[in-house]
Amino acid sequence: MKVLVPVKRVIDYNVKVRVKADGSGVDLANVKMSMNPFDEIAVEEAIRLKEADKADEVVVVSIGVKQAQETLRTALAMGADRAILVVAANDVHQDIEPLAVAKILKAIVDEEQPGLVLAGKQAIDNDMNATGQMLSALLGWSQGTFASELDIDGDKAVVTREVDGGLQTIKVNLPAVVTVDLRLNEPRYASLPNIMKAKKKPLDEKTAAGYGVDSSPRLEVVKTTEPATRAAGIIVGSVDELVSKLKEAGAV
Amino acid sequence: MALDKDTLSQFLDALDRFVKERLIPYEDRVADEDVIPPMLVDEIRMMGLFGMSIPEDFGGLGLSMIEEVQAAFVLGQASPAFRSLVGTNNGIGSQGIIIDGTDEQKAQYLPALASGDMIASFALTEPDAGSDAGSLRTTARRDGNDFLLNGTKRYITNAPRADLFTVFARTNPEAEGSAGVSAFLVEAGTPGITLGQPDRKMGQKGSHTCDVILDNVRVPAANIIGGPDRLNKGFKTAMKVLDRGRLHISAVCVGAAERLIRDSLSYAMERKQFGEPIAEKQLIQAMLADSRAEAFAARCMIEETARRKDAGQNVSTDAACCKMFASEMVGRVADRAVQIHGGAGYMAEYAVERFYRDVRLFRIYEGTTQIQQILIARNMIRTAAA
Numbered sequence: 001m002k003v004l005v006p007v008k009r010v011i012d013y014n015v016k017v018r019v020k021a022d023g024s025g026v027d028l029a030n031v032k033m034s035m036n037p038f039d040e041i042a043v044e045e046a047i048r049l050k051e052a053d054k055a056d057e058v059v060v061v062s063i064g065v066k067q068a069q070e071t072l073r074t075a076l077a078m079g080a081d082r083a084i085l086v087v088a089a090n091d092v093h094q095d096i097e098p099l100a101v102a103k104i105l106k107a108i109v110d111e112e113q114p115g116l117v118l119a120g121k122q123a124i125d126n127d128m129n130a131t132g133q134m135l136s137a138l139l140g141w142s143q144g145t146f147a148s149e150l151d152i153d154g155d156k157a158v159v160t161r162e163v164d165g166g167l168q169t170i171k172v173n174l175p176a177v178v179t180v181d182l183r184l185n186e187p188r189y190a191s192l193p194n195i196m197k198a199k200k201k202p203l204d205e206k207t208a209a210g211y212g213v214d215s216s217p218r219l220e221v222v223k224t225t226e227p228a229t230r231a232a233g234i235i236v237g238s239v240d241e242l243v244s245k246l247k248e249a250g251a252v
Numbered sequence: 253m254a255l256d257k258d259t260l261s262q263f264l265d266a267l268d269r270f271v272k273e274r275l276i277p278y279e280d281r282v283a284d285e286d287v288i289p290p291m292l293v294d295e296i297r298m299m300g301l302f303g304m305s306i307p308e309d310f311g312g313l314g315l316s317m318i319e320e321v322q323a324a325f326v327l328g329q330a331s332p333a334f335r336s337l338v339g340t341n342n343g344i345g346s347q348g349i350i351i352d353g354t355d356e357q358k359a360q361y362l363p364a365l366a367s368g369d370m371i372a373s374f375a376l377t378e379p380d381a382g383s384d385a386g387s388l389r390t391t392a393r394r395d396g397n398d399f400l401l402n403g404t405k406r407y408i409t410n411a412p413r414a415d416l417f418t419v420f421a422r423t424n425p426e427a428e429g430s431a432g433v434s435a436f437l438v439e440a441g442t443p444g445i446t447l448g449q450p451d452r453k454m455g456q457k458g459s460h461t462c463d464v465i466l467d468n469v470r471v472p473a474a475n476i477i478g479g480p481d482r483l484n485k486g487f488k489t490a491m492k493v494l495d496r497g498r499l500h501i502s503a504v505c506v507g508a509a510e511r512l513i514r515d516s517l518s519y520a521m522e523r524k525q526f527g528e529p530i531a532e533k534q535l536i537q538a539m540l541a542d543s544r545a546e547a548f549a550a551r552c553m554i555e556e557t558a559r560r561k562d563a564g565q566n567v568s569t570d571a572a573c574c575k576m577f578a579s580e581m582v583g584r585v586a587d588r589a590v591q592i593h594g595g596a597g598y599m600a601e602y603a604v605e606r607f608y609r610d611v612r613l614f615r616i617y618e619g620t621t622q623i624q625q626i627l628i629a630r631n632m633i634r635t636a637a638a
């Protein structure tokens with residue numbers, strides 16, 4: 001079985017984000033970028049399936065600016081077999097919206113015929129949480145979202161899902177789209193020897209236009225604001241004082 | 253082999269992440285327990301850190317000098333105990349084999365050193381031969397096709413866990429000083445080797461040194477680095493590996509200095525006295541600025557010297573300048589870091605207390621500051637006289 005893993009290049013989770021002066025979005029110029037952490041988990045899971053002989057090839061795809069190549073190299077260094085880069089924008093500030101991504105992924109799935117698409121549940125930049133679901137709708141495939149456990153059982157995937165207040169285990173037919181949650185695994189580091197070896201792995205470059213998909217934005221960002229700064233707290237001397245202050249503030 | 257720009261930055265990013273997410277969080281535990289947890293040693297192995305300077309043909313990364321110092325700038329940010337674990341395999345423990353070893357020696361040892369399956373130690377210093385290493389007394393007496401080694405080696409890094417020793421011993425008792433010394437590859441299991449108790453050191457807990465006692469240790473002549481033809485040429489081999497080692501250590505000093513500066517800056521911006529963060533005080537600012545400028549100067553001179561070494565130039569004098577300046581610099585930076593932290597800087601809860609002790613070693617081993625001064629001045633005079 002072939003596993004296809006879409007990976008997104010996003011602002012590094014350690015970077016303190018700054019909103020652009022015109023409020024149109026977050027400033028990404030000269031900012032450290034990395035693989036979306038949920039996608040890292042998806043790559044790790046795909047590699048584990050291969051190591052367990054449940055998959056025989058791991059193909060990673062990234063859709064975005066040309067620099068997403070670095071993200072793909074990281075996935076290759078982790079252990080993916082080959083990569084496909086779909087250039088869909090020139091400006092690092094142009095986000096490719098979930099529907100466009102899902103359409104391009106559908107075209108790639110048609111070409112590659114994977115048995116499983118493993119995606120992150122969402123990207124940490126825009127938190128859309130939509131691409132996997134849209135892709136499964138476009139393909140007419142089963143889906144399992146928010147996976148915290150995954151097993152392949154013949155022509156079925158057993159997916160444990162993190163739902164409010166507990167876990168739900170479902171069995172879906174393959175081929176399927178599964179989106180992964182934080183607790184599925186701990187991704188490995190791209191080791192230094194594997195980074196060197198990854199240079200020799202194939203990386204195909206395509207374009208969104210080549211798949212006949214219009215990747216221009218349909219959504220308009222009206223405003224982006226920094227989170228409100230936390231107001232200073234006060235130190236109270238006793239539980240009684242705390243209770244009376246809370247009463248004063250109308251909180252109890 | 254030089255890496256392309258993208259691969260190098262991916263490599264340094266991966267290393268930086270590993271240092272921040274895996275090594276730094278374990279520093280306190282390593283210092284408290286005086287041991288690097290075995291699973292972390294395995295992770296360090298998997299990352300490829302034992303083989304950074306070993307050629308790709310033998311399973312290493314084959315980094316050029318400039319790439320190696322850039323990696324050391326990053327690795328130096330974490331406790332020097334981690335660097336010390338991989339230091340001998342990348343440096344003095346393998347470079348002799350790489351530069352002067354026979355094809356058989358390279359094939360036999362380099363792959364295991366690159367993967368970290370084998371740990372190398374470099375045994376030069378003795379109780380009565382430190383800075384004056386050429387006066388060493390360990391003897392290697394010929395016995396048929398073998399040599400019998402006798403003597404004591406002191407303060408040998410990684411000796412308690414070493415699988416392979418490069419032992420320097422006198423093969424020609426008549427020759428003066430370093431002229432009659434050969435370098436032998438001696439496997440740890442060879443009968444006649446015993447180890448002393450681990451030394452109780454000032455710092456770098458988690459990294460160990462001890463005496464290595466050689467009592468009639470039988471070693472084939474084929475184990476002389478470079479084979480029997482390089483009999484009595486051990487010091488020439490040692491000298492060839494020194495420049496690389498000095499630049500590597502210098503870069504580790506810069507990494508440590510940058511860490512100390514970062515910790516000091518964040519402490520100074522948090523800690524309030526007289527109604528404002530101490531970072532607002534000009535006397536604190538002066539310390540921060542002096543540290544920043546000195547660390548930057550060291551970084552620049554190391555990069556410049558590393559590039560020239562890669563271009564094939566003789567950099568012996570400048571590598572000694574780097575070792576002297578960078579190790580002294582990190583001493584001053586550590587001292588200021590403790591000062592900026594005030595009482596907290598004297599307490600083990602803060603990393604600067606540990607680093608203050610750890611970095612003291614850099615001015616002593618791989619040639620003390622005084623020995624570097626002598627070397628630099630001697631080369632200056634020699635060049636001027638020529």
Ligand SMILES: Cc1cc2nc3c(=O)[nH]c(=O)nc-3n(C[C@H](O)[C@H](O)[C@H](O)COP(=O)(O)OP(=O)(O)OC[C@H]3O[C@@H](n4cnc5c(N)ncnc54)[C@H](O)[C@@H]3O)c2cc1C
Nearest residue numbers: 374375376377382383407408409461616617618619620622
């Ligand atoms: C933690 C640690 C790890 C080590 N690891 C190794 C290792 O792996 N392998 C190994 O072989 N060795 C190792 N060493 C030994 C180290 O290289 C020596 O300690 C160092 O070279 C200094 O030698 P010494 O200790 O005998 O000091 P000495 O040579 O006795 O020096 C004492 C003082 O005299 C000064 N001095 C000496 N000669 C002169 C001179 N001509 N002019 C002016 N001043 C002079 C020195 O600079 C120093 O200040 C290690 C040492 C330590 C502390």
